[in-house]
Amino acid sequence: MTATAPAVTGKDVPSALMRQTLLDRELVRPIDRPVIRLLPWLNVVTLGGRSIIDRGRDVVLPVVDELRSLLPDHRMLILTGAGIRARHVLGVGLDLGLPTGALAGLAATEAEQNGHLIAALLAAEGVSYLPSGSVAHQLAVHLAASRAVVSNGFPPYGIYEFPPEVGKIPPHRTDTGALLLADAYGAARTIYVKDVDGIFSSDPTVDVTARRLPRVSAAELLDNDLGDLPIDRLVLELMVHTKHVKEIQIVNGLIPGNITKALRDEAVGTTVYSD
């Protein structure tokens, strides 16, 4: 069969990966080198959409004040989640029959709007909102000019979002976007600011004996069903492969001082690790 195809040769650029599919595990291995940390001093701080921003003035202003007080000592990439408006737009979009790839962009818009709100509150300190493209390509210069920038927690997957295992909710959301970005930059710390004290041994809303887990492995969380986790399971799954981010910290942003403690490497909330 192949004989009927005309013999045409390729124009190659010599490289260790030349003329291979990039799919043969043995052939790809020789180029494996340790990955460097591009921004080893970076702190990625993610503010939950529903858990923090949707709560309004009483919660957001103290969190912003705390972030402002941290600027002299820490360089931060502040990422924002989507909240209740994303739930609404997902509801409308789902009802219209739209695909996951369309829903992803619609929900991401809400996380972006939350980012604009937070950046506006910190504008006087030189903090601006950066779109994903600038975060991917000009983060270094922006963080040389300012102690912090704000961006959208959602990864820019848009129409390229994966179909989820079941249903149509876009699987890559703020928690996952923050992890992947922090790992790509080799960030020092990856902190998730939520409205709970961390991860508990069981659901604290139904079990009075539930206790907070100060440290827990991602594998353990995936193996045991501890009910609703304050972090997306996809983050735990991806932490198996991340090159740099082997620990993430979940802290309660409703309690002033917790973000500061996390940035000072103090034990607060729950640290999830992966070996």
Place this chain on the structure above:
Amino acid sequence: MAETGPVALLESLLMSKSLSDPELARATDAVPDHAVLPDVSVLKIGGQSLMDRGRAAVHPVVEELVEVKRIHKILIGAGGGTRARHVYALAAELGLPTGILTDVGSAVAGQNAQMLGYLMARHGVPVVGGAAFSALPLYLAAAGAAIFAGMPPYDMWQHVPSEGVIPPYRTDAGCYLVAETYGCRSMIFVKDEDGLYTANPKNDSSATFIPEITVDELIELDLPDLVIERPVLELMRRARHVRSVQVVNGLRPGLITRALAGEHVGTIISA
């Protein structure tokens, strides 16, 4: 009167549950799907397999695409190729992360899309990307075809592979996801082999041809090498619209046309 039934349940779950909640996932599963561009087919033109071969391989493919667009609406995705391999090797050797490799690799698919664009310009076929994707229906209605760079725009948010730093989701995945999101009628990978083999036929003479296979069988086989990116198989398992793809040999004239007509002329992989 308050709404009841599946719509009301979905609304209430969306407002009260975590977005990872299994019950919510099942409720969204039951909603009817609206296919966005159901009469469009996505064709992926291989980078290493076709573009890098230059005129001898590309001109006949372009002629065939110009012919078929009279009958079929086609979205043409461009692959990377030898320059992507060079820049991946270089960047990996420098210790750079997967996110950087994704970015520099996507530029190569962009170049290939541009080159196809210059060749198809006289036939009114545009190259689209980024925000221009929202004008796709217009381009397809006016020209019957549009060209795009196949790499998904994951940039610094690309998944990290289990080993090494080569981006796991590249142009096969990017083209496939365009087809799936837009609910397209077919996805055809145009390469330089007749389809899938038990090994890479370019360096293993004992490789035998597989005309048809399921995703589950293919994952079970765990072949050392594969004609399409492995993660595409997992995406296909989850897909709602594009549950099968065909890999055809673009070096053999007429196969693209026949595959678009629904004929089995290469390897069909189905979920």
